[in-house]
Amino acid sequence: MPKYNILVVDDEKNILKVLSMTLRGNGYDVDTAQSSEEGIEKFSKGKHDLVITDLKLSGKSGLDLLGYVKSREPDIPVVMITAFGTIENAVAAMQKGAFNYLTKPVNPDELLTVVREAIEKYELKRENISLKSELKQKYTFSSIIGKSAAMQEVFDTIRMVSKTQSNILIVGESGTGKELVARAVHYDSDRAAAPFVTIDCAAIPSEIMESELFGHEKGAFTGAH
Template identity: 80%
Template sequence: MQKHNVLVVDDEKNILKVVSMTLRKKNYNVDTVRSSEEAIEKFNNNSYALIITDIKLPGKTGIDLLEYVKSREPDVPVIMITAFGTIANAINAMKKGAFNYLTKPVNTDELLNVMKEAIEKYELRNENISLKSELKQKYMFSNIIGKSAPMQEIFDTIRMVSKTHANILIVGESGTGKELVARAIHYDSNRAEKPFVTIDCAAIPSEIMESELFGHEKGAFTGAHERKIGLLELAHNGTVFLDEIGELEINLQKKLLRFLQEREILRVGGGSRISLNVRVIAATNKNLEEEVKGKRFREDLFYRLNVVTVKIPSLRERIDDIPLLANHFLEQLNKIEGKLITGFEDNVTDAFSGYDWPGNVRELENVVERAYVLCPNVTISLKYLPSRLINLAHEKGELFDRMNLLDTEKRLIIQALTQTGWNQSKASVILGISRKQLMTKIKNHGITAG
């Protein structure tokens, strides 16, 4: 069995002795120090699976140490020990991310149990990290990340259609990854070595669209000083990606249809037809059926383009993919920027899954990048997200905190009562509240003896 390194911090020599003896017997490697300052130095030079610290210490307190550890390595569990178990201390520690707290005199069985639980959780996390790269293989198809059922289906479709010549229409909201899918189809096809040419129908002014698509001969119109090869011709033997096809003007739709039917083009001002072998993939975030109904898009062209449809769901319809995508963007940034940020704090991941992502994957990518740039720590915390996400997290977090704190309070009261043989006066002294307050709390929590 692997020996775990544990750091124990207490200013009382006796406690250090007892705790470290107990732990060594149980096969832990134990380091002991007597102040937070020394603990921080040890922590920075070693790797611990667990830290146990007294709250009350000379100089920096155990809470200060807890904060320090959580800002550097939030995954390392910290167990707090407190002499007088006041609710305020324990709650404060739990709020700041302590794994658990124990009251003095420390019961060794309880200590060992809490430690075991903490280390198991810590190891599970580490295991998850090494699983990550394995999962990637399964959940990644030529740069597209997705483990959700609809994305896995899209991977299957890509595998099936990429080797054919069928025209493909990719539909999905802005930022869902339409261009990424188009590229994946191309690079998974036997045209991969040939050109992939993107034509953005929304970006090219309609006056020059025809000559962009089909090219022109020298002297075809005023200003045509040279022959120009069009984008379709440039894509010969490869793939052409007609992005935002819904924006293509209606008379050009007719010319495009003709090309799709005859697989031939005529350069503007040219006399002879040139036959081309081009695979056509189109994409749109418009509802083309509606456009057809509104007579803004030719029905015959719609059917020509839409031999196979790939519909990419919005990000809010596949929240399973969010953590995977967020981590993927983080890894990419680590490679490019040279910083090392290993993950996100839990409330950040929660905010990610609760948000509705109108800008889809592109928005997520931007949010991660922004946080990456701003964040000085090894994990990204909530405050580096845009305010729209922070507000959402606060709404959820407050509810969760309230529930968590009530739970902690109940446990502390039961503990104090047990310790004092259900003497409410003594228990209220330990808890640092009045006897009357204690009675109310006992009633509210429904605590009964035995």
Template identity: 50%
Template sequence: MEIHVLVVDDELSMREFLAILLDREGYTVDQAASAEEALACLERKTYDLVISDVKMPGLDGITLLGRIKEMTPDTAVLLMTAFSTAEQAVEAMKLGAYDYIAKPFKVEEVKILARNALEKRDLKRENLRLRQEVQERYSFSGLIGKSKKMREVYSLIEKVAPSTANVLILGESGTGKELVARAIHYNSQRKGKPFVAVNCGAIPETLMESEFFGHKKGAFTGAVGDRAGLFEQAEGGTLFLDEIGEVPLQLQAKLLRAIQEKEFRRVGGTLDQKADVRLVAASNRDLEEQVKEGSFREDLFYRLNVVQVKMPPLRERGDDIPILVEHFYKKYVQPPYSDRIITQGALKLLMSYGFPGNVRELENLVERCSVLGNREISEECLPPQLHAGKRPECGAVTECELPEEGMDLEAYLDGIEKRILLQALERSGGVKKKAAELLKLTFRSFRYRLAKFGMDEE
């Protein structure tokens, strides 16, 4: 990419020297004999770097610097003078100069400073681009859908995001709970601070307190140094606790204290630390039922449940399926796109399917079709279970005729259970914890059922 540099100095010999030097470095160089001439050049063209003398007739280099930053803030500026003072250098840096060069200078010094000034400018641009990309991605664009239920979710996010209230997001696995948490964060005043997400169900119970609050060196075997926990990592920002229902009762009390008192203590520590963190929690379980059972603290539930967002399952927002298919198609299929993204037959199958895995399952189906080389989503690329028609809702009773000769009910039910377990494992890619979530089972219960059929091999 061509880099444009403007050299500004009232001495012709200095301008020509710098122009030759920078030209040899591969830059495209223009010259100006005064600040006024430089401003005229800047009106016509955008420069990546300006190298200007300070002492010049008419406008000086400090005034020129201020005008450049008004016109093109991204332009990097190096100032040079034979009469440098500490006050001038401080003023130049405050106004946005990259650096201040004292004459006479070495050739290598100019080369290095020019290169570093441009690299810093590029880094600032890239950081800004990434920040804007993240904010756009998680504003609402990550949440796809225009159904009534999704519009209600968007409306609630808009209302709750600017506040400091804790939020509880409830919904089945794969409905987009983390996307909602990110949307809340990136539409809040904390968007410039960290967003830290953790799946509580993936942390071993023995390490959970250390993960949340950090630990001091020597606090336990293996604690070879001080370590910051999630609350410290999220300081000033948002901490997203996914699957909050997996947190054991003993730790729930400490979590409640951190939320109420806005302070915590590292494992093995003696001092309390302040915690300026917004809590967003999520669960695919019925936390109110857990409260009744005694496995989840009632006071913690109410602390987290200041505002509740319920994510609708995909089967309740069928109108969004065509929009979601198009979104995932463009994510996984390289252009040029087919005139027809999905066939009528394939769309009919998708619309009639129950989607126990919700939006995540739909995305996997579209990705499957792209991997199989299809330029459009067709019936042929969809997995066999979709061709069987719509699945019954969880808890529904399917019709079964009792044979005249009778039947072995235990064997029949075992056969159904084994097929469902295998399907859950297949759909979750062999990840048992995810498979258990699909079947609304605890991980321990799922492992027990696998062992019953000799399927729990590590």
């Protein structure tokens, strides 16, 4: 299990101590700060996977720290803790991107549950970003071999059409790399973050394929409505 580093910010020493002991006792590394300003400084200099902060702090508030974290690392979850558990405070925190909102006195089991959920969501985001980056790198132009003038023309065409919203028909003999070109177009486009879906056209009856691509009139074939 990887070690996760959590930044905990609270201006009450006893609460800070209890939170830190609870988290360290469950295998987390913990940095602590007693003000929003100190929290911002430690966050800017360190590497953290989660931030837990009191909402009401001396000086700048926990919302200021939340805003700073989200402006620098928007995917890092932030959990707010406060004795002032009003709906207004909760809404303000959520609107600024807080992952969750807990009230004092914090139940240790509830704290650990929220921490696990926050880190799991963060890990999923990181894995998703990493996977998309790998796919984009795998299917960019570097995956297509060719230095001839004809291939350079193909690359130029890919760059041109990938910036459009038009439907694209790629033709060529079997084994010439049509799918590689299709993937390169996709991952070079504004739609690169969306899934690339392949369909085996040979496995679909021709009349249904025509219907899917071009539409159909009612009664044109069995089941056409």
